[in-house]
Amino acid sequence: xxxxxxxxxxxxxxLVSGRVDGLAAPDLEKNLNDIVERGDKDVLLDCSGMDxxxxxxxxxxxxxxxxxxxxxxxxxxxxxxxxxxxxxEVSGFFAFLESFDTREDALAAEQDWAGRGA
Amino acid sequence: MxxxxxxxxxxxxxxxxxxxxxxxxxxxYSIAGATLMGLAFANRIDTDAEHLKVIDSSETGSALLDRAxxxxxxxxxxxxxxAWIEVLATDEARSMREMALDSLIERGILERSGxxxxxxxxxxxxxxxxxxxxxxxKRRIADVLLSDGIPEQRDAALICLADACGILPAIFSVQxxxxxxxxxxxxxKLDLIGREMxxxxxxxxxxxxxxxxxxxx
Numbered sequence: 246x247x248x249x250x251x252x253x254x255x256x257x258x259x260l261v262s263g264r265v266d267g268l269a270a271p272d273l274e275k276n277l278n279d280i281v282e283r284g285d286k287d288v289l290l291d292c293s294g295m296d297x298x299x300x301x302x303x304x305x306x307x308x309x310x311x312x313x314x315x316x317x318x319x320x321x322x323x324x325x326x327x328x329x330x331x332x333x334e335v336s337g338f339f340a341f342l343e344s345f346d347t348r349e350d351a352l353a354a355e356q357d358w359a360g361r362g363a
Numbered sequence: 364m365x366x367x368x369x370x371x372x373x374x375x376x377x378x379x380x381x382x383x384x385x386x387x388x389x390x391x392y393s394i395a396g397a398t399l400m401g402l403a404f405a406n407r408i409d410t411d412a413e414h415l416k417v418i419d420s421s422e423t424g425s426a427l428l429d430r431a432x433x434x435x436x437x438x439x440x441x442x443x444x445x446a447w448i449e450v451l452a453t454d455e456a457r458s459m460r461e462m463a464l465d466s467l468i469e470r471g472i473l474e475r476s477g478x479x480x481x482x483x484x485x486x487x488x489x490x491x492x493x494x495x496x497x498x499x500x501k502r503r504i505a506d507v508l509l510s511d512g513i514p515e516q517r518d519a520a521l522i523c524l525a526d527a528c529g530i531l532p533a534i535f536s537v538q539x540x541x542x543x544x545x546x547x548x549x550x551x552k553l554d555l556i557g558r559e560m561x562x563x564x565x566x567x568x569x570x571x572x573x574x575x576x577x578x579x580x
Contacts (some may be wrong), residue, residue: 267409267418337552
């Protein structure tokens, strides 16, 4: 898995690519926690390059989303491939995480999802 | 920290040290699910709908989890997560309950009274002597059910397991459960092992209902 960060205003965009499985999940979790620990609150994960997500990957997303929420921010996803979107859908993750079709859609709707944490 | 299996076993014991009446099959499947979830949370296994893979075969420090990990590691054929639940929801689940009870006694949370030669789950009582852990587990469940925030996966798993083996009515009133049902359903879906476990229990219960409906009156 590769993780690349970009800053768009107050939002940190994390570009995730490759397989998010049991071996990669701890890295994703650490990347998300590092973002929150240094004071950034709102994270948009661009999943356009993510090919696969396992249960461990889902757990890392949940941990990251919880960390964002507890710091007063939020975690949103965008550009999920259909197979990954289905995994998140079946697991009921969209009850906790907002998802957008494209990065542009997510950033345009920033005021609707960012800064909505605890 | 207690394992999920130990937490579920603890929740099955009432204030007098007796086991609350629960469906035996559902308990076996819940123990099997709790074991696999415990291995997943310890980063020893990973799953998707079609695979259960060992990603780290080193010991976890829990005899109960290590027993299951050894079983999975030594298997020559790859199995679906649902197939591993079936494998563990047998005598293995009974052995794991015993191991969980022994561990809780060792930690000073339970105390065994009565003959150890009688099947523990039927006759021997285990009065709760240190209720700090029991109260903490119940508080975690209540906190997650009463909020709408993002839960810790472990707490969501615990609620999924408690609901699957029917022990929530021993913790909450009927009204409280009814009110929390949408949240419970939301949390039950979060974990793949939990979904497979619930599917297996529902399948068995459907079979029982069908079998009973065909019995002569």
